[in-house]
Amino acid sequence: MINTAIIGCGQTKHTARRRDVNLSELVAEAVYKALEDAEMTIDEVDAFIVGNMQGFGGVAQPEQWIGDWIGCPGKPVIRIATGGTTGGSVGQGAYYAVASGLYKKVLAVAWEKHSDSKEPGATIGLAHVGMGNLFHAFKYGLSMKNLLATTVVGAAAGVAVYQAKFYMHRSGATIDHLDMVAAKARRNAAKNPYAHLQWPNCQPEDIAKTEIIAYPFRYGHVCPASDGASAIVVAEESIAKKKCKQPAWYLGLSSVSDEENQLQSENYGGVGVLDPSEQMGCRISAKKAYKMAGITDPKKEIDLAEIYQPFPSQEMIFSEKLGLFDEGEAWKAVEKGETDINGRMPISVSGGVNATNAIGSSALQRILEAALQIMGKAGEHQVPKKVKKTVSHGWGGVTNYITVTVLGDSPRR
């Protein structure tokens, strides 16, 4: 395999409504920032990997809309859509395109423009991911009240709320720990100029003042719906070394789709028929990605993690599944401040998905933010220690698809 690295990163400012731009203008903003960062022109790019969450923006063939704007006519374009993890898959797609030797320089861009829909994502976007299984259950007379059991607690929140409760019961974490994680996300986001929900010096007590929307989630725990795009430039070893002082090298990656955690499985069993916080897909993909990266003890070798955590419980669940903490112990590390920006294992120092959620872009942002930390370009939210190896995680599909990407400061040998 050819050694491959990220040599340029670009993202737009994320806000609730970017009505001053259309889809193409939004995507182009991120693309040209990434090219500028990589000190490249659009003519030098060999191929494009693009993607957003299918159905959310109401655009069926976005590559046609954005093509001229990002300079890809006449060049190979691959569109990837894997639901919530689209960005993670786009970032991994760029690796495959270069590591295979097919292309030397690839541009990957992922985005979401929620505000184009009157009900952000909901009608077509969220409904269609579970539609087939829902109609199946309707056929056999699923009562409306039972179906609403999911929607009364909010569609995506409804999925995560069970996951959170299972985790809390199993591990001993409490609602206070959710407050701590959410406050950390808002606080970190205030240092990231591109993040959405910024709250300088946010403390757990501030989050605790917000109302409970679906026990154990408070309003202050929930991620926003953002408009935004992020882009990376990926190149092979010889070009990366020439163009970039400190590239972020791909060391290992994997993705797993876990049937047991499908939103509505074939028996309409709901999320996590056995245990929604088990997340076997994350454990398997982490194991595979670490093996590829030559990492034997992630607790010691990983310096920083960017976790896809729309809800604070997920930061704790997935950090355990990624092997960064022992099973059921993550909340203790949160209590001790180990996951803070200056802690032993900084997690989501960009604010993460809890502070910024442009669905399609979110998982690519995790890879991008980890790359920024390795490159030393994160600015105000740069962690004080030297970052050698990072792990970036994506959670989506519906609720079943996991991507794990390990980046490092030196190429694989």
Place this chain on the structure above:
Amino acid sequence: MAYIKDERPHTIMVDGDWQVGAYRYKAPRHLEEFCAGLKEKKIIGSLCPGCGKVIVPIRNICGRCHCRQDERLVVSNHGAITCFTISPPVEKGKYKLFGIDAVDTGTLKVGEIIIPVFVRFDGSDSNVNTIIFNCDPKDVYIGLRVKALWAKELKGQLSDMEGVEPI
């Protein structure tokens, strides 16, 4: 930091509707067996020969070990809560499904508090996502013993089991 709005005279905003069409899916039939059981107030699960788990409702293929689950078992009507959440009081216009308000259809009442739960019926290893009735929000806890709450008229469909209630 607020985003500084740029003037972009070269593009305009246009409105549009996107009506989603109808679909025809080819689906498995194993829920028919489950519904036939409900008509006799029996909760039927499937036994996995690979991992030995009993899954309710019936599945064809195990999601974990991918074995065919051909054997059927009747599990208890009684079980325990494994997970729960509590909704805020229902408001009109807040709970819409496919654009239809649940209060208008009479499915939910204004001010009602819904407690969605996961139930593990005795003899099974999986969770059923349903609602607990006749239970005060402050009385619900993980491990609470419950029994199936049946509809007055059994039609052989999923709604025959309305939910569960405390024993």
